[in-house]
Every structure is written in C-alpha cells, then in structure tokens.
Amino acid sequence: MRALTVSEFLKGTNDVLASVPALVEGELSGFSLRQERWAFFSLKDEDSVVECFMPAWKLRHEVADGMLVRVAGVPQVYAKSGRFRIVVEAMEPVGEGSLKQAFELLKQKLEREGLFAPGRKRALPRFPETIGLIASRESAAYTDFVRILKDRWGSTSVLHVEVPVQGDQAVAAIVRAFRWFAVQHGISDLRFQIPNVLVLIRGGGSLEDLQAFNSEEVARAIFASPIPVVVGVGHERDVSIADLVADVRASTPSNAAERVVPDRRDVVHEVQAALEHVTMRFGMHIQARRGTIDRFLLRGGAFAQQRRVWTEARCVAMQSRITALHQQCVTRLETATRTMRNLNPTRLLARGYSMTLVRGALVRSASVVRAGDALETQFSDGEVTSIAT
Amino acid sequence: MRMAPKVKQPFAKSFQELEEIAAWFERNDVDLEEGLKKFERGMQLASDLRDRLKVAEVKIEQIRKRFDMAAE
Numbered sequence A: 001m002r003a004l005t006v007s008e009f010l011k012g013t014n015d016v017l018a019s020v021p022a023l024v025e026g027e028l029s030g031f032s033l034r035q036e037r038w039a040f041f042s043l044k045d046e047d048s049v050v051e052c053f054m055p056a057w058k059l060r061h062e063v064a065d066g067m068l069v070r071v072a073g074v075p076q077v078y079a080k081s082g083r084f085r086i087v088v089e090a091m092e093p094v095g096e097g098s099l100k101q102a103f104e105l106l107k108q109k110l111e112r113e114g115l116f117a118p119g120r121k122r123a124l125p126r127f128p129e130t131i132g133l134i135a136s137r138e139s140a141a142y143t144d145f146v147r148i149l150k151d152r153w154g155s156t157s158v159l160h161v162e163v164p165v166q167g168d169q170a171v172a173a174i175v176r177a178f179r180w181f182a183v184q185h186g187i188s189d190l191r192f193q194i195p196n197v198l199v200l201i202r203g204g205g206s207l208e209d210l211q212a213f214n215s216e217e218v219a220r221a222i223f224a225s226p227i228p229v230v231v232g233v234g235h236e237r238d239v240s241i242a243d244l245v246a247d248v249r250a251s252t253p254s255n256a257a258e259r260v261v262p263d264r265r266d267v268v269h270e271v272q273a274a275l276e277h278v279t280m281r282f283g284m285h286i287q288a289r290r291g292t293i294d295r296f297l298l299r300g301g302a303f304a305q306q307r308r309v310w311t312e313a314r315c316v317a318m319q320s321r322i323t324a325l326h327q328q329c330v331t332r333l334e335t336a337t338r339t340m341r342n343l344n345p346t347r348l349l350a351r352g353y354s355m356t357l358v359r360g361a362l363v364r365s366a367s368v369v370r371a372g373d374a375l376e377t378q379f380s381d382g383e384v385t386s387i388a389t
Numbered sequence B: 001m002r003m004a005p006k007v008k009q010p011f012a013k014s015f016q017e018l019e020e021i022a023a024w025f026e027r028n029d030v031d032l033e034e035g036l037k038k039f040e041r042g043m044q045l046a047s048d049l050r051d052r053l054k055v056a057e058v059k060i061e062q063i064r065k066r067f068d069m070a071a072e
Helices: A006-017 A095-113 A140-152 A170-186 A209-214 A216-224 A241-245 A253-260 A264-298 A302-343 A345-350 B011-024 B032-054
Strands: A022-034 A038-044 A049-055 A068-078 A083-093 A130-135 A157-162 A197-202 A229-233 A248-250 A355-358 A374-379 A382-387 B059-062
Touching (some): A022 A049, A095 A241, A140 A157, A140 A197, A170 A197, A170 A209, A197 A253, A209 A241, A216 A241, A229 A241, A229 A253, A248 A253, A264 A302, A264 B011, A264 B032, A302 B032
Parallel strands (some): A157 B059, A197 A229
Antiparallel strands (some): A022 A068, A038 A049, A068 A083, A355 A374, A374 A382
C-alpha cells in the first residue's frame, strides 16, 4: 500500500467521520462571532472539550457561555489547521435554566431594537368587521375565544388560519400565517375581507411548550404586521416575548375576545343614550325657537296674532311627532335588550331550565333516550350524570 | 312610522355618523328643518344599529391553506 498525502489522509478520515452521528450536549464556552458571519465556540463536560464552528445565519437562539446546549452537526478535521471540530447545523439551549437564559438575552436584544416600544403600538378598531385568527382549532384557547366572541358581539366574521402552536413546525407556520395576512393586506382586492385585527392565541404550557411564542422569528413577524395584533396566552404568570411585541396583550384567550370586540349590551345603551340626547337637544331648540317667535309676534297686531297661533300649532305638532318617534325607538331598544337578555342560555339555566345531553348531543325529545343511556344534565351551576331506566 | 330600509355601510360608520349627529345638536343655533332631517337620519341609524346588535351569528371561515408545510 502506498503512503497517502496529508490531504488524501484527511479527506479519507473526514469521509469516515461524516458517517458518525454528532448529536452532542454540553456546556457552551468561549463563544465568539467573527465578522458577523462565523461563530466559533467549544462544547465541554467535566473531562473533555470539543471545538465547534457554525455559520452565524444558522443561529436560531440567543446563547451565552455557561449555557447547556445541544448541537447537531458533522465531525470533521479542518484540513487547513489539522484541528478536529464539529461543524454545527443546529444548536439549541436545553434545560429550564438555559431556556430562561436564552429568553432573557432575546428579550434584552429585542427591547434594545425597539420592538416593545409603547409608542409604536397601534390602537384596535372599535368595531372590527373581520378578525384574523391564528390558532390551533384543537385547543381550548380556540373554543374559549370563539365562545366569548359570539356572546359579546354578532356583526363580525372570523378568518381562521390553523397552525400548530408548539413543536418544531410552530415557528415557521405562525410566521407564514402572519406573512399571508400581510400579503392580503397589501392587495386591495374587494372580494376578500381583509382583517382589521389579528389575534394569536394558545393555552398555557411549559417554557418548552411556549418556545414559538418566545422566538425571534415570531416576534419579528408580529412587529412587521401591517394589521394590529392581539396576543393571548392562557393562564401564564410570565409574559412571553410575543406578548411584549403585540399591539395589545390579552391575559388569556378569553380576554383576547373581550379586547377585540365590545359587548353588544354596552353598545345598545350607548346608542340609546345618543338618541335620547339628540331628542332632548332638539326639543330644547324648538322650545327656544318658540320663545323667540312668541316675543316677536306679541308686538304685532291681529295678523301677527293669527301667525303666532299657526306657528305655535306647527311647533306643537313637530314636538309631539318627535316625542312619538322617540318613544317608538326607546320601546324597540328596550324590547331588543330584554330579548337579548332572555336568549342568554345561562339566564335560562338560572331560571330552572336544564339541558340534557346523551352521547354528546343535546336531547330535545324523550324518544331518543334508550334504557341504559348515560344522561348528562347541565344545570346553571354544574352537571349531574344519571342512567336512564 | 315605518323605519327606512337597511343602511348599507359598516357598523363602525353608522355608529360614527350617529355620534356626529349627536355632536351637531350641541350647537346653539340649529335650523329646524335641517334638524328634523338629521333627527330622522339619527332614528334610522339607531334602528339599523339596534337590528345589527341583535344578530347572534359570528361567521367563521377556515382558511384552507396549510401553514405548517413548506409549500404555500
């Protein structure tokens, strides 16, 4: 066998090394970024250390020395220096401590860039015609949001974009959803309802579950959105990065529905109040006008007297017409309010009615119940399960 | 009195118009003829808003695109 050249030897070695799977976890140390393009660092445990190299654009997370990280890549000997290293494809922080640290670093970085600035946050439209919803339909967050929305408001439509909210597809899917809405917003196509507000929601979870909502890509997608964004993460004490970038942060998905549409009952009162105000003011104006005419005509003679009577009759007619109109409107608004209140299913339950379900479906007739069926009866304050005989 | 046919503009516009009419009546000098016109318009708007507030249906449309896949 002839002797190999150094290059041939290293090439052969690297070919063998390429088949060695490199998925390594260790402590990050000596991290440095050269010319904004290349990242050099070492991975170590108590006894050993290995050098690593990575193109900067592949860095998806903020990292710092001391952090526990997991890298995936290819081991090789760098021919120019003869040094062994791992060429890293992907790196992520592991463990609660590292995730928290990465979160803090990203938060500081984005805050410095101004992504959280209160001044850039946009106001939401008071009566949105269309709401863009980015959520997972399987989740309780979705059901809660839709339920509260329907209870509060009726003249709006929702465009729902289904995305995974955790797992390794989540970030890309959420970013694409925002981009899609942004593109639609740019096209002024009258056939398509462009949302006036976007809502991004999910239920609560561990720090690892919430990774997508603490990612730089999703944060930048929210920041770049031409449509105002409401973010609602369920029942978390800690605020996510998506919460901080959002135009409005809702405390939960249900609260997101409260922030995005008004309560129709409040608006009914406002409309009624506006109407009453207008009626009162108009009435005042007419009264004032009558007074002026009165004083003017008193100076005149019989002809003026006749004119005065005629004008007064006209004013009275106008007044009673306005009063009648107003009364009609008030009555209709009151009826509407009462009807709405009585339609509320919770009120019906409180009045003693109950709902019974069999096999998950609402029972309207005794004929669908068979002996042995499990009946689930919902009262206003809870449920009772019983077996039909 | 018959109520005028449905107002064909977004809820937000009708509500804003009603607020503007209310503001108009704040003035000290109000022409009665114009006032009557505005008053009737206000009634019409209020009636339409009231009807729309009664609607209990929220339309939900599912966008068919798959956002968890690379192809768009």
